[in-house]
Amino acid sequence: MEYFISLLILASIxxxxxxxxxxxxxxxxxxxxxxPIFFALGAYCSALISIYFDIPVILSIFLASSVAGVFxxxxxLPSLRVSGDYLVVSTLGFQxxxxxxxNNIEITGAAGGLSNIPPLIxxxxxxxxxxxxxxxxxxxxxxxxxxxxxxxYGRAITALRNDEKAFSSLGRNPIRIKVLIVALSAAxxxxxxxxxxxxxxxxxxxxxxxxxxxxxxxxxxxxGAGTVLGPALGAIIITTLPEIITFLNxxxxxxxxxxxxxxxxxxxxxxxxxxxxxxxxxxxxDGLEIWxx
Amino acid sequence: xxxxxxxxETINLTKNFxxxxxxxxxxxxxxxxxxxxxxxxxGAGKTTLFNLISGNIKSDHGxxxxxxxxxxxxxxxKRARLGIARTWQMNRLFNxxxxxxxxxxxxxxxxxDKSLSLGLFDFNRTKKDAVYEDIAAILLKRVGLLDYRxxxxxxxxxxxxxxxxxxxxxxxxxxxxxxDEPMAGVEGRTHxxxxxxILEEKSRKKTIIVIEHNMHFIREICDEGIxxxxxxxxxxxxxxxxMNDIELTRIYFGG
Numbered sequence: 001m002e003y004f005i006s007l008l009i010l011a012s013i014x015x016x017x018x019x020x021x022x023x024x025x026x027x028x029x030x031x032x033x034x035x036p037i038f039f040a041l042g043a044y045c046s047a048l049i050s051i052y053f054d055i056p057v058i059l060s061i062f063l064a065s066s067v068a069g070v071f072x073x074x075x076x077l078p079s080l081r082v083s084g085d086y087l088v089v090s091t092l093g094f095q096x097x098x099x100x101x102x103n104n105i106e107i108t109g110a111a112g113g114l115s116n117i118p119p120l121i122x123x124x125x126x127x128x129x130x131x132x133x134x135x136x137x138x139x140x141x142x143x144x145x146x147x148x149x150x151x152x153y154g155r156a157i158t159a160l161r162n163d164e165k166a167f168s169s170l171g172r173n174p175i176r177i178k179v180l181i182v183a184l185s186a187a188x189x190x191x192x193x194x195x196x197x198x199x200x201x202x203x204x205x206x207x208x209x210x211x212x213x214x215x216x217x218x219x220x221x222x223x224g225a226g227t228v229l230g231p232a233l234g235a236i237i238i239t240t241l242p243e244i245i246t247f248l249n250x251x252x253x254x255x256x257x258x259x260x261x262x263x264x265x266x267x268x269x270x271x272x273x274x275x276x277x278x279x280x281x282x283x284x285x286d287g288l289e290i291w292x293x
Numbered sequence: 294x295x296x297x298x299x300x301x302e303t304i305n306l307t308k309n310f311x312x313x314x315x316x317x318x319x320x321x322x323x324x325x326x327x328x329x330x331x332x333x334x335x336g337a338g339k340t341t342l343f344n345l346i347s348g349n350i351k352s353d354h355g356x357x358x359x360x361x362x363x364x365x366x367x368x369x370x371k372r373a374r375l376g377i378a379r380t381w382q383m384n385r386l387f388n389x390x391x392x393x394x395x396x397x398x399x400x401x402x403x404x405x406d407k408s409l410s411l412g413l414f415d416f417n418r419t420k421k422d423a424v425y426e427d428i429a430a431i432l433l434k435r436v437g438l439l440d441y442r443x444x445x446x447x448x449x450x451x452x453x454x455x456x457x458x459x460x461x462x463x464x465x466x467x468x469x470x471x472x473d474e475p476m477a478g479v480e481g482r483t484h485x486x487x488x489x490x491i492l493e494e495k496s497r498k499k500t501i502i503v504i505e506h507n508m509h510f511i512r513e514i515c516d517e518g519i520x521x522x523x524x525x526x527x528x529x530x531x532x533x534x535x536m537n538d539i540e541l542t543r544i545y546f547g548g
Binding site: 144147148150151152153154155156158159161162163165166167168169170171172173174176177180181184 | 347348349368369370373374378379381385386387388389390394395397398399400401402403404405406408409411412413415418421422461465
């Protein structure tokens with residue numbers, strides 16, 4: 001039961017992450033691969049704040065979330081002047097560089113990871129209570145993205161994704177919108193990171209590498225980039241699928257490759273059969289613009 | 294005195310693309326209530342001049358003045374907010390938005406320009422949109438596409454998309470309207486509609502600049518012709534005058 005709840009918590013954290021990533025990837029059309037870094041920032045900052053300062057854990061999570069948001073604001077100002085392939089390269093560089101720093105400084109526990117993180121809740125039913133909290137915030141993040149996309153801002157974000165040149169030539173400032181959605185998305189990811197570190201009580205740098213980007217990308221794409229519920233669905237599937245496979249009781253030598261094959265297979269099938277994802281719009285107006293060209 | 298009449302002016306506007314001079318010391322004045330036609334062979338720098346004026350590309354030298362105000366340091370979106378609106382050869386419509394939203398987003402000031410809240414606390418979009426929606430609907434009616442107000446651009450024919458692009462530029466309601474090949478690939482009713490709209494805007498004292506290859510259309514509608522070759526202005530004259538010019542006829546019209 002504990003294991004099952006723990007899995008649901010991870011799935012809900014991934015729902016927040018995928019939903020935040022969808023805001024910039026699916027709606028904003030910005031292929032930034034550095035999203036796990038903001039997750040890492042939230043996880044590490046919140047852990048460190050609560051280790052070194054005597055403040056409530058929930059407050060440190062919110063603080064870490066703002067740190068991630070402000071940090072994203074700072075780094076996105078220069079990097080968002082480029083788009084498309086260049087953005088992938090520059091965000092990849094940012095991700096690898098930041099990971100390298102985390103891997104090599106003392107305070108984050110370097111490659112060995114950071115442990116002894118104070119828990120969010122100390123209670124016999126801490127997992128169950130954490131689950132309630134994280135589900136609440138997962139739903140909140142979905143509602144936030146839905147609200148944004150239904151507002152006049154959402155219309156501007158959509159227009160920006162469709163044609164940035166036309167968008168700016170008609171009087172809208174593209175950098176402003178990009179920076180704002182990247183910052184908000186990073187703050188959401190940072191928040192998820194905070195909850196993660198105060199539940200699992202241990203973080204290592206390798207969790208936030210390029211594989212994390214790949215699985216996040218898979219969640220958004222198979223669920224449906226540019227849809228409100230798609231990435232959440234994708235996150236639940238991608239988090240639980242490997243666990244379901246473990247129930248097949250296969251030997252480890254077969255299990256590990258099998259998981260890889262199934263993941264890759266799922267992605268390839270979706271690219272060919274349903275590039276708009278599980279919840280793709282019928283008119284084919286949403287989803288990854290990059291694949292439509 | 295002349296500055297009041299000349300709403301848009303460029304002085305020595307120059308642009309180099311890796312050694313190829315696409316705009317070479319361009320001095321040109323555009324007058325209010327005037328339709329100016331940019332003509333010249335392909336690669337003459339007509340669209341480049343549009344891009345330099347609208348701010349899509351930055352000039353190497355020279356200045357652009359809008360009603361006596363120097364605007365060449367401004368990014369494109371700020372120039373648009375001063376009332377410079379344009380269209381493109383490839384319409385560049387927002388494919389995921391319906392026609393009404395395509396127009397509303399193209400107004401000079403949008404709600405999203407001011408708020409920092411990303412619309413999270415925006416609880417009366419319908420009310421805020423209402424007034425712009427009316428303006429957009431009037432424009433769609435003018436171009437004859439009101440019935441398609443909730444359609445997305447892909448559901449329209451090419452000619453209809455051209456009309457939407459023009460309506461989108463009109464949504465700005467600025468003093469300058471730049472149309473890049475509005476007539477390319479359209480005929481019949483759409484052709485007449487576009488002509489009608491240009492003449493209406495002219496009577497409203499707008500400065501209209503048109504890039505066009507259709508000489509018939511140029512002769513019908515333009516008050517002056519500006520002839521460009523290799524990034525340079527070769528001649529500015531009435532269209533009839535240009536067509537009588539023997540050398541130009543040889544370069545451009547052939548024969």
